[in-house]
Amino acid sequence: MNTTLGDLAQSFMLQRRGAALKNDIHRLTQELSTGRVADTKSVLAGNFSYLSDIERDVRVLEGYKVATTEAAQFTETVQNILDGIQTNSSDLSDTMLLISTSAVETVLPQVEADSRANLANLVSSLNVDFGGRSLFAGAATDTAPLVSEEAILTGLISAVAGQTTASDIFAAAQAWFDNPAGFRAAVYQGSDNALSPFVLSDQDRLNIDIRADNPVLRNLMMNTAIGVIASDPSLALDVAVQRAVIAQAGQNLLGSQDQMTKMRAEVGFSQSRIEDVRARNAVEATSLEFARSALLAADPYETATKLEEVQFRLQGLYSVTVRLSELSLLNFIR
Template sequence: MISYVQTVSTLQSLLTRQRTTTDMTKLMLQAEVEVSTGRHADPYAALGSRSIEAMSTRAAYERTLGRIESNTLLQNRLDLMATSLSNVREAAQEVLTMAMTNQDPSSASPQYMKDLARDAYDTIASFLNAGYNGKSLFGGVASDKTPVNTWGKANGTTGYSPADVMAGIVGGGITDAADAAAKLAQVDAVFNGTPGDPATAYEQTFYSGSPLMTGATPTPRLNAQIDDNFEINYGVQANDQGFRDLMRGLAMIASGDPATISDPDAYKAWVGAATKALSSGVSAVLSAESRTGSMQKQVEDATTRLSAKRDVYSLHISDLESVDPYVAATKLTSVETQLQASYAVTARLAQLSFLNFM
């Protein structure tokens, strides 16, 4: 009877040991990661059927983080909007106070009203042109544009400046009550968007942001989703009616100098209309401040809720992906011991030679 004995060569044994050593090294690296981080090196493999739960929880966590970040940016934007609106109201209030105390021509001292109104116009325009992260605050969805032209700046499309438009209406001044009434109608048409020359309309020359209407459809306002199923429309635009009233009152005083109106009835009509427009505008700005403050509170509350949700997700992820530190340390020690033994055997095999037995 003939029998065969299958032997394993020294080279094959050595290669096998090397592969085993490589595998053990990988296991040791994984164990080191688990000991140092407290989490599974491959959480989805470790969790098995619960890996889908871990993936969905982590996705929800990332979405929540993203929304918290966007809410923080929105909160900063709203803070700047509130500050700008407050500055607009204060600048306009100064002109309104002077206009109210100078409505009666017999007791008026209107010589400074024109210069004050011009300065206030440009000051308010600068506040309304404020931006955040390169986007204008009061230009609507056309946030890449500077929404309000200053008094003497010509609009790039129409070629007119606000001063040009008002000079074309006021001309040599306000002469009598009938002249005042006719010119007031023209001013109203400009700021309501129905002038004889469309290029002189408020949204064509005075304002360059998003129009209130696109054809017969209202132009969408800036909005943001601050929480699940919770969206706010926070857009305040410099072409809203209150801002039109404010800029109309300033433009009237800046162009139709009250100090040059000698007819009492014309003076009362012109200054009275400007004062009424300013008063309406200041009230509207105050209302916009109030709405902005309310939205600030909504965003703050939403961020608080999202932060609590983030913490819950974080704890759940930790529960799913964390590894028992004792188990991780024991695994590291065990793999290290096996690896040391494997290194020793591999080293001995590498030194074997047929010559040693001759």
């Protein structure tokens, strides 16, 4: 028994076939341009667990990439600030030692001016924030760690008032900076707790704990501030004591350079560690991308061949459609 299709049914069948071929062309073109199969379900045969694990690990590594970038920028900023602080304190030390041996009394005020500028810069540097987060306030990331240089000078003058020798002045100054009821109560407003560690990978945590109340930084602030108050009229120190105080402050600043170098070396080690972890994460991410590509890769030669075949079939379908559209009773009976 012969079965024939009516004109309407035949037209509908040709439209469906044409739509299917167009979808195939779109899919194959996409695969050829991206290099990945469009229908992952058919490739994985319904087993998505392996691909899901890969994609989860890729997302985790993307998060670690953000963390390592932030940690690298954070430590670089800390390193640059410590570099500036060390350079300024070294220069001030040279100035103090030079002027303290000068026979000209009129140069002593230069120490006060240089020390005041250095102290203001030191406080400003330690109050710097990174992305809205304080660098040297420990866990109190929303707080500037130091009140102001004026708070330091006011507290220090009160602490050394009445002292008449250089050794007594430094002893009183050291006691005020070390006393929780002194410097920490009047000037430091950061946290006693360290900043939360940076999570760089599944195994790596990085702690950066340099706060503005660090003993090395306190020592710099103390000796710099002493350079400011040495000639303060309220203390009424004679010139010989002023020279002795300035000379001792210069020696102390000079002696702090090794400690500053050690602190910066520790930050440098952290920077190196961040780069090592970042490189390791990058290698792992590349391996995962390779595995995912191998799993979902579309063979370019095979895809191009299929695309050419589908295009040829679509062209043939168009030709048949045109031929059918030209049929009429008049053409049939000729």
